[in-house]
Amino acid sequence: MTPTPPPLHRIDRLGALLGTASIAAVAWLPFVTFKANRIASGTARSLFEVLPFGTALAVAGIVVVVAAAAIGVASPRSRLAAAIVGIAVVALALAAAAADLTPPGNRLVRVSPGVGCWVLLLVQALLATDALARLRPGPGLRVLCLALTGAVLYAAFALGLFDQLSIMREYAVNAGTFAREARQHVLLATGSLGAAVLVGLPLGVLCHKVPRLRAATLQVLNLIQTIPSIALFGILMVPLGALATAAPWARELGVSGIGAAPAVIALFLYALLPVVANATVGLGRVSPAAVDAARGMGLTGRQVLTQIELPLALPVIVTGIRIVLVQNIGLVTVAALIGGGGFGTFVFQGVGQTAIDLVLLGAIPTVVLAFSSAVVLDALVDVMSRAPQ
Amino acid sequence: MIQLESLTKQYGPTTVVDGVTLAIASGSITVIVGTSGSGKSTLLRMINRLIEPSGGRVLIDGHDTSATPVHLLRRKIGYAIQGHGLFPHRTVGENIATVPRLLGWSAARIQARVDELLRIFQLEPAEFAAKFPHQLSGGQQQRVGVARALAAEPAVLLMDEPFGALDPIIRGKAQQDLLDIQRRFGTTVVLVTHDMDEAFHLGDHVAVMSQGRLLQYDPPALLLTRPADPFVSRLTGTADRSLKLLSLTTAGEAAEPGVGEGPSVPAAASLREVLSDLVWSGATAATVMRSDGTPAGRLTLAGILARGRAG
Amino acid sequence: MRRLGLLLRLAAFSLLVAFLVMPQRFAPLFAPFTEYGAPPIYDQGSLLALAAAHLGTVFLAAAASTVVAVSLGILVTRPSGAEFLPLSRTLVGIGQTFPPVAVLAIAVPLVGFGETPTLIALFAYGLLPIFENTISALQTCPSSVIEAARGMGMSSRQRLLGVELPLAMPLILEGIRLSVVINVGTATIGSTVAAKGLGEVIIAGLLSNNTAFILQGGLVTGLMAMLLYDGMAGLEKRLLRAVHVG
Ligand SMILES: Nc1ncnc2c1ncn2[C@@H]1O[C@H](COP(=O)(O)OP(=O)(O)OP(=O)(O)O)[C@@H](O)[C@H]1O
Ligand SMILES: [Mg+2]
Numbered sequence: 048m049t050p051t052p053p054p055l056h057r058i059d060r061l062g063a064l065l066g067t068a069s070i071a072a073v074a075w076l077p078f079v080t081f082k083a084n085r086i087a088s089g090t091a092r093s094l095f096e097v098l099p100f101g102t103a104l105a106v107a108g109i110v111v112v113v114a115a116a117a118i119g120v121a122s123p124r125s126r127l128a129a130a131i132v133g134i135a136v137v138a139l140a141l142a143a144a145a146a147d148l149t150p151p152g153n154r155l156v157r158v159s160p161g162v163g164c165w166v167l168l169l170v171q172a173l174l175a176t177d178a179l180a181r182l183r184p185g186p187g188l189r190v191l192c193l194a195l196t197g198a199v200l201y202a203a204f205a206l207g208l209f210d211q212l213s214i215m216r217e218y219a220v221n222a223g224t225f226a227r228e229a230r231q232h233v234l235l236a237t238g239s240l241g242a243a244v245l246v247g248l249p250l251g252v253l254c255h256k257v258p259r260l261r262a263a264t265l266q267v268l269n270l271i272q273t274i275p276s277i278a279l280f281g282i283l284m285v286p287l288g289a290l291a292t293a294a295p296w297a298r299e300l301g302v303s304g305i306g307a308a309p310a311v312i313a314l315f316l317y318a319l320l321p322v323v324a325n326a327t328v329g330l331g332r333v334s335p336a337a338v339d340a341a342r343g344m345g346l347t348g349r350q351v352l353t354q355i356e357l358p359l360a361l362p363v364i365v366t367g368i369r370i371v372l373v374q375n376i377g378l379v380t381v382a383a384l385i386g387g388g389g390f391g392t393f394v395f396q397g398v399g400q401t402a403i404d405l406v407l408l409g410a411i412p413t414v415v416l417a418f419s420s421a422v423v424l425d426a427l428v429d430v431m432s433r434a435p436q
Numbered sequence: 437m438i439q440l441e442s443l444t445k446q447y448g449p450t451t452v453v454d455g456v457t458l459a460i461a462s463g464s465i466t467v468i469v470g471t472s473g474s475g476k477s478t479l480l481r482m483i484n485r486l487i488e489p490s491g492g493r494v495l496i497d498g499h500d501t502s503a504t505p506v507h508l509l510r511r512k513i514g515y516a517i518q519g520h521g522l523f524p525h526r527t528v529g530e531n532i533a534t535v536p537r538l539l540g541w542s543a544a545r546i547q548a549r550v551d552e553l554l555r556i557f558q559l560e561p562a563e564f565a566a567k568f569p570h571q572l573s574g575g576q577q578q579r580v581g582v583a584r585a586l587a588a589e590p591a592v593l594l595m596d597e598p599f600g601a602l603d604p605i606i607r608g609k610a611q612q613d614l615l616d617i618q619r620r621f622g623t624t625v626v627l628v629t630h631d632m633d634e635a636f637h638l639g640d641h642v643a644v645m646s647q648g649r650l651l652q653y654d655p656p657a658l659l660l661t662r663p664a665d666p667f668v669s670r671l672t673g674t675a676d677r678s679l680k681l682l683s684l685t686t687a688g689e690a691a692e693p694g695v696g697e698g699p700s701v702p703a704a705a706s707l708r709e710v711l712s713d714l715v716w717s718g719a720t721a722a723t724v725m726r727s728d729g730t731p732a733g734r735l736t737l738a739g740i741l742a743r744g745r746a747g
Numbered sequence: 748m749r750r751l752g753l754l755l756r757l758a759a760f761s762l763l764v765a766f767l768v769m770p771q772r773f774a775p776l777f778a779p780f781t782e783y784g785a786p787p788i789y790d791q792g793s794l795l796a797l798a799a800a801h802l803g804t805v806f807l808a809a810a811a812s813t814v815v816a817v818s819l820g821i822l823v824t825r826p827s828g829a830e831f832l833p834l835s836r837t838l839v840g841i842g843q844t845f846p847p848v849a850v851l852a853i854a855v856p857l858v859g860f861g862e863t864p865t866l867i868a869l870f871a872y873g874l875l876p877i878f879e880n881t882i883s884a885l886q887t888c889p890s891s892v893i894e895a896a897r898g899m900g901m902s903s904r905q906r907l908l909g910v911e912l913p914l915a916m917p918l919i920l921e922g923i924r925l926s927v928v929i930n931v932g933t934a935t936i937g938s939t940v941a942a943k944g945l946g947e948v949i950i951a952g953l954l955s956n957n958t959a960f961i962l963q964g965g966l967v968t969g970l971m972a973m974l975l976y977d978g979m980a981g982l983e984k985r986l987l988r989a990v991h992v993g
Pocket of ligand 2: 476477478596
């Protein structure tokens with residue numbers, strides 16, 4: 048049974064653009080790339096070459112229906128549902144294609160998504176994103192959506208649905224180190240964030256109370272932010288290396304010129320600006336009348352700060368923390384260059400071996416991690432600023 | 437009793453408040469007026485030491501305020517400001533409970549006090565205590581601001597343009613509320629305003645400030661009949677001063693024995709209102725009625741006019 | 748205070764230029780960081796050429812990002828492009844959670860090693876801040892001003908060129924500066940995929956365990972980035988003063 052296309056009320060131009068792109072991708076672009084082994088050069092295969100005709104036709108049909116919905120359906124809910132169905136179907140088709148192309152027991156063959164598949168996933172993800180943006184979900188719902196997506200993906204991977212895909216082959220080879228690098232990545236990103244909050248928050252309060260300090264502090268922190276990450280890592284390696292050589296206690300603490308120490312310090316320095324700047328801005332925005340009233344009623348300076356100013360500045364401060372966390376998760380990738388570990392290890396190994404799957408094995412989790420933290424912290428900020436201002 | 441003795445505030449070379457000495461009787465309302473920048477707020481804020489005086493001292497019931505730690509001093513003095521300064525992240529109930537909590541009152545006592553104050557200000561506790569300030573109208577926010585200032589039963593209440601942001605009708609209502617509450621608790625109120633009518637309506641005494649100096653400190657009628665300085669008469673205005681003077685006396689206070697023909701007027705009405713009534717109706721005398729409906733005497737046109745004369 | 752700032756900038760700039768032009772003069776400074784007679788100064792190419800290539804890549808990409816991002820920004824804020832606005836905003840938000848390294852790394856397999864992936868990554872990532880600032884500047888343009896312009900009979904084209912864009916200029920320029928600063932950093936990482944740039948010195952130092960290379964590479968790149976940021980901020984101020992906005 049083929050679903051009847053929805054009635055055309057009005058042409059949605061964004062939908063028309065994206066829908067046409069998805070139909071073109073199915074018709075003309077290769078769906079998967081097939082390689083006999085990891086280093087062989089790949090051959091492109093279209094959807095109809097890799098799946099049985101009936102299945103391929105069904106997949107193509109569903110893509111067309113999703114495109115039609117994007118063009119002619121106005122309700123964001125229906126558009127979202129259509130896009131989700133489209134993504135699921137393309138993902139399943141990809142898994143099926145990989146399974147079909149891999150002879151049983153063969154662990155050398157590499158099947159990876161082709162340009163057409165990427166375009167389809169991207170376009171339908173854009174449609175879903177657009178529909179979601181038009182629905183304006185509240186913070187709770189957004190986090191719920193994220194959790195659901197995570198759960199579905201986890202289940203799909205746990206069931207081994209994508210095991211025949213080359214990126215999962217790459218994962219299978221690196222499964223042991225993957226967990227370790229993931230932990231290291233999170234640790235580096237959050238550890239430096241924690242340190243930056245511990246130092247940056249008091250510094251922000253100080254900058255708020257002493258206006259003369261503010262401009263100079265922010266200028267210095269701004270300048271630090273402009274230093275490219277590799278450069279800062281490199282600059283810090285020298286004194287830390289010297290410290291490790293000179294002081295045995297420092298070496299025992301794990302300080303050395305390469306590895307985590309320069310990475311953490313550099314990330315900490317980068318993180319200071321958003322924390323301090325947002326704390327200052329947030330505190331500056333607190334209503335002067337509320338502060339005056341608080342002092343007039345006999346709250347001590349500390350009470351005014353902890354009970355009035357900081358709670359009111361909290362949404363802005365957390366926004367700063369969100370900026371830092373997302374920025375840190377990205378920057379930790381670079382730390383792999385100086386032996387800091389994290390997902391960057393796979394990225395740079397992959398770059399060295401011209402192995403795109405290995406690059407993706409590092410890059411995709413990084414993006415997912417950064418994106419999820421952004422969604423969660425944005426929701427948190429939303430909740431906090433919805434509470435009365 | 438609040439005594440200000442040669443109270444002075446200087447910022448660098450400029451003197452913002454210049455040697456102000458004045459005594460405020462307990463249980464009275466003193467209104468500070470003056471042009472913008474004349475030092476009214478500074479003077480008021482030196483009483484609870486939000487601003488430290490550069491010279492002179494403040495005595496409350498004979499005790500020098502500089503002897504008490506500031507935060508403890510301020511917890512005993514109510515403070516309400518223009519734009520109310522309510523804490524946006526706390527509910528109305530929590531806002532009002534601020535100082536009682538600081539003072540360590542029991543939860544039950546705080547609860548009872550919050551409810552009492554909300555009722556006095558005609559805000560039903562069940563409905564309003566849990567609301568946040570942004571959910572209230574401007575007039576309601578302002579009432580909560582005053583309620584919060586009164587929460588710990590302070591003997592002294594400082595108010596800086598508390599009704600400045602309200603529309604005329606709500607403002608009149610807020611002024612009446614303040615008078616009722618002041619009578620009920622016997623609070624000593626010091627209030628800053630730009631509005632001369634408000635000053636005349638509320639003040640037992642009015643202090644006129646100009647360029648940091650206290651020009652005159654007298655009951656409102658004396659400001660009109662015996663201005664200490666040309667600036668004072670400019671400030672109070674000369675065009676309608678006789679009417680202003682009439683507005684300071686109530687019909688009940690001015691009533692003569694006897695029964696008048698003409699319209700009946702309430703004893704609480706001001707002579708200004710009675711005069712207007714007489715002009716409107718073309719009568720020459722009115723009967724003054726107490727609130728319980730018994731006659732209190734009569735007022736004649738001539739009698740009223742005599743009271744509006746200078747001296 | 749101002750004079751001190753000027754002096755500092757001048758000194759930093761002269762130091763950078765001096766080092767780039769005659770790095771061998773600085774050899775004694777870096778000698779203590781080398782071991783086993785390794786060269787103290789980068790010797791696999793001219794530092795000046797590397798710096799020029801670095802800046803060239805950055806500005807080429809930034810120019811392309813500016814043209815595309817500003818045009819797109821104008822497009823989606825016109826009534827006819829309104830359908831694209833919500834998605835644009837969301838995309839900018841999501842795009843900025845992508846680490847620059849990931850963008851760079853993903854570009855390599857698509858186009859191979861060398862200059863091109865770096866240029867693509869710089870271009871793509873550089874779009875975001877400019878696009879974001881253009882959109883929010885054009886959207887927050889006070890409606891009273893636009894109403895007045897309309898009331899005076901300006902066409903929508905005249906309104907855009909004569910009123911909206913000049914008012915949006917400060918934010919757009921800030922976006923460009925942000926984009927350039929991010930680009931300088933990403934271009935440094937570009938050296939891992941064989942793009943010409945100052946990152947090469949640091950990478951060479953890491954590969955050959957030559958601390959002197961790492962240090963001079965880091966210092967030169969850091970100094971250049973800071974001067975660039977500072978210089979652009981100054982230029983921005985002057986430009987805005989010249990057109991009487993901001
Ligand atoms: N921190 C300060 N430093 C320097 N001058 C100040 C300071 N605070 C107030 N002033 C000056 O003191 C003078 C009196 O200020 P104040 O706030 O007491 O005036 P005001 O009578 O309350 O005026 P308004 O009616 O406008 O509220 C003003 O000229 C003001 O500029
Ligand atoms: Mg004032």
